[in-house]
Amino acid sequence: ANQEFTGNLKREVEKLFDASLRLTVPDGTSVETEVAASLPGKPGDYQCNNAMGLWSVIKGKGTQFRGPPAVGQAISKNLPVSEMVETCSVAGPGFVNLVLSSKWMAKSIEKMLIDGIDTWAPTLPVKRAVVDFSSPNIAKEMHVGHLRSTIIGDTLARMLEYSKVEVLRRNHVGDWGTQFGMLIEYLFEKFPDTESVTETAIGDLQTFYKASKSKFDSDSDFKEKAQKAVVRLQGGDPIYRNAWAKICEISRTEFAKVYQRLKVELEEKGESFYNPYIADVIGKLDSKGLIEESEGARVIFLEGFNIPLMVVKSDGGFNYASTDLTALWYRLNEEKAEWIVYVTDVGQQQHFNMFFKAARKAGWLPDSDKTYPRVDHVGFGLVLGVDGKRFRTRSSDVVRLVDLLDEAKTRSKTALIERGKDKEWTPEELDQTAEAVGYGAVKYADLKNNRLTNYTFNFDQMLSDKGNTAVYLLYAHARICSIIRKSGKDIDELKKTEKLALDHPEERALGLHLLRFAETVEEACSNLLPNVLCHYLYDLSERYTSFYSIHQVIGSPEEASRLLLCEATAVVMRKCFHLLGITPVYKI
Numbered sequence: 045a046n047q048e049f050t051g052n053l054k055r056e057v058e059k060l061f062d063a064s065l066r067l068t069v070p071d072g073t074s075v076e077t078e079v080a081a082s083l084p085g086k087p088g089d090y091q092c093n094n095a096m097g098l099w100s101v102i103k104g105k106g107t108q109f110r111g112p113p114a115v116g117q118a119i120s121k122n123l124p125v126s127e128m129v130e131t132c133s134v135a136g137p138g139f140v141n142l143v144l145s146s147k148w149m150a151k152s153i154e155k156m157l158i159d160g161i162d163t164w165a166p167t168l169p170v171k172r173a174v175v176d177f178s179s180p181n182i183a184k185e186m187h188v189g190h191l192r193s194t195i196i197g198d199t200l201a202r203m204l205e206y207s208k209v210e211v212l213r214r215n216h217v218g219d220w221g222t223q224f225g226m227l228i229e230y231l232f233e234k235f236p237d238t239e240s241v242t243e244t245a246i247g248d249l250q251t252f253y254k255a256s257k258s259k260f261d262s263d264s265d266f267k268e269k270a271q272k273a274v275v276r277l278q279g280g281d282p283i284y285r286n287a288w289a290k291i292c293e294i295s296r297t298e299f300a301k302v303y304q305r306l307k308v309e310l311e312e313k314g315e316s317f318y319n320p321y322i323a324d325v326i327g328k329l330d331s332k333g334l335i336e337e338s339e340g341a342r343v344i345f346l347e348g349f350n351i352p353l354m355v356v357k358s359d360g361g362f363n364y365a366s367t368d369l370t371a372l373w374y375r376l377n378e379e380k381a382e383w384i385v386y387v388t389d390v391g392q393q394q395h396f397n398m399f400f401k402a403a404r405k406a407g408w409l410p411d412s413d414k415t416y417p418r419v420d421h422v423g424f425g426l427v428l429g430v431d432g433k434r435f436r437t438r439s440s441d442v443v444r445l446v447d448l449l450d451e452a453k454t455r456s457k458t459a460l461i462e463r464g465k466d467k468e469w470t471p472e473e474l475d476q477t478a479e480a481v482g483y484g485a486v487k488y489a490d491l492k493n494n495r496l497t498n499y500t501f502n503f504d505q506m507l508s509d510k511g512n513t514a515v516y517l518l519y520a521h522a523r524i525c526s527i528i529r530k531s532g533k534d535i536d537e538l539k540k541t542e543k544l545a546l547d548h549p550e551e552r553a554l555g556l557h558l559l560r561f562a563e564t565v566e567e568a569c570s571n572l573l574p575n576v577l578c579h580y581l582y583d584l585s586e587r588y589t590s591f592y593s594i595h596q597v598i599g600s601p602e603e604a605s606r607l608l609l610c611e612a613t614a615v616v617m618r619k620c621f622h623l624l625g626i627t628p629v630y631k632i
């Protein structure tokens with residue numbers, strides 16, 4: 045049979061073994077097909093591991109088989125005839141090893157080159173998702189934790205979007221809460237003519253925040269005023285609403301600078317957006333009998349937690365949890381999202397676990413994880429400085445994100461100038477490359493780690509052109525592009541007229557890795573782990589190097605085929621860069 049490649053190689057292999065197992069297994073025995081990519085150096089490209097488990101199920105039932113290897117033989121023999129398969133054999137206690145046909149592999153890659161890499165996009169079981177990320181707090185510092193959230197959230201959104209999911213990219217800005225009382229009062233005091241206040245007048249909102257906070261802590265009259273201001277603001281007094289809007293606007297302009305530099309798109313729906321719905325949502329939970337009184341507050345008791353989840357404070361006000369419950373309700377019911385992903389530091393894990401649990405108790409969500417509608421807290425670790433402590437800059441205790449990104453760019457520009465690129469390139473080229481490399485380095489250094497671990501922010505390391513860095517990968521890509529350019533061949537013409545062959549082991553290994561792109565993206569999506577894609581990308585460049593260091597491309601008899609392989613590698617690398625939010629470069 046002709047097997048059309050849908051992109052996910054592992055799934056295609058699973059389908060073959062599914063069919064084989066249905067023939068092999070006596071009726072009524074249900075089996076879940078166990079297929080895994082074979083480890084490097086092992087025979088075969090994929091292996092089916094069902095024989096041993098199956099044997100233990102059927103041995104007592106008068107089976108004709110004489111042990112697991114025989115079951116393996118049957119699985120192998122019953123495999124449908126497919127042009128995908130070169131050979132299938134059984135090893136050891138019953139491992140069924142499948143070797144893919146190199147010819148089929150080559151053909152599938154050729155097809156991708158013509159139809160485009162989007163034809164390899166995974167299909168996920170959801171239509172619409174919310175990714176709640178970045179989410180800084182108004183007037184407070186947007187710290188490196190928010191930078192991590194922005195980078196990780198953007199990548200997850202990109203991977204889901206590539207997988208044909210409609211993603212609502214939500215900035216759940218902390219724009220509501222008691223801190224606004226003091227900020228507004230302080231604003232009135234400093235700028236009696238509030239209307240004319242501009243960004244430049246306030247200058248730095250963080251300093252402004254600190255000043256108002258110290259006044260709040262030291263001056264009891266001010267404190268009282270601030271507390272009254274909160275009531276007025278929440279009661280909708282236009283003068284207070286205006287002052288609030290002004291402060292939010294100034295913060296927003298600051299945040300936008302970071303997003304613009306990182307090329308991250310986000311739609312702000314801050315905490316204040318959900319405020320009008322909270323009373324209703326709490327009412328719904330109440331009518332289900334979930335809410336109880338406790339020490340003047342209203343809370344939800346949850347199994348497995350030693351403290352209850354507070355949803356109404358003793359003063360009658362709402363809090364972070366009531367807002368999040370309401371936002372969840374809104375996202376599920378109004379926005380019809382089937383998957384909601386929250387990206388924050390792991391320190392907030394308990395908060396998420398608790399309100400997720402409350403939502404399950406209310407029947408808004410299924411009881412088990414990974415069933416839809418699904419919620420996930422994507423936690424991440426701290427950012428540490430080279431000294432091993434929480435990351436700070438020399439000059440201040442606050443790391444200005446904009447300065448950080450500027451420094452990455454400046455450093456990569458300096459490195460390019462040291463290599464004489466300022467003499468080869470136009471100033472624009474130099475600037476764009478420095479930006480792509482500098483920002484790419486910051487993003488990749490963050491994404492390549494398992495997000496749950498703390499990571500050390502180290503400019504020297506992330507900007508090194510050796511090892512697993514964005515710089516190394518971007519250069520690897522640019523080198524491939526330059527080989528194609530140097531050949532003088534029209535690659536689009538080659539795609540149409542020439543054939544790809546994967547005759548040599550290094551060519552084949554590279555081709556196989558290319559074909560594993562989609563299953564990798566799918567895995568990174570379902571486990572919400574961008575580092576899986578980073579590993580894939582790094583592996584890809586290593587495999588390319590193994591191929592290129594042994595085989596001549598330009599001027600060899602296999603030139604056309606090898607140029608196609610170079611092009612396919614470059615296409616997949618670019619897609620990885622795109623999914624990681626990194627701008628590729630074509631020249632080095």
Ligand code: ARG
Pocket residue numbers: 176178179180181216217218368371386387388
């Ligand atoms: N503003 C919060 C913070 O800075 C993060 C909000 C995350 N999103 C959410 N829906 N709770 O810590």
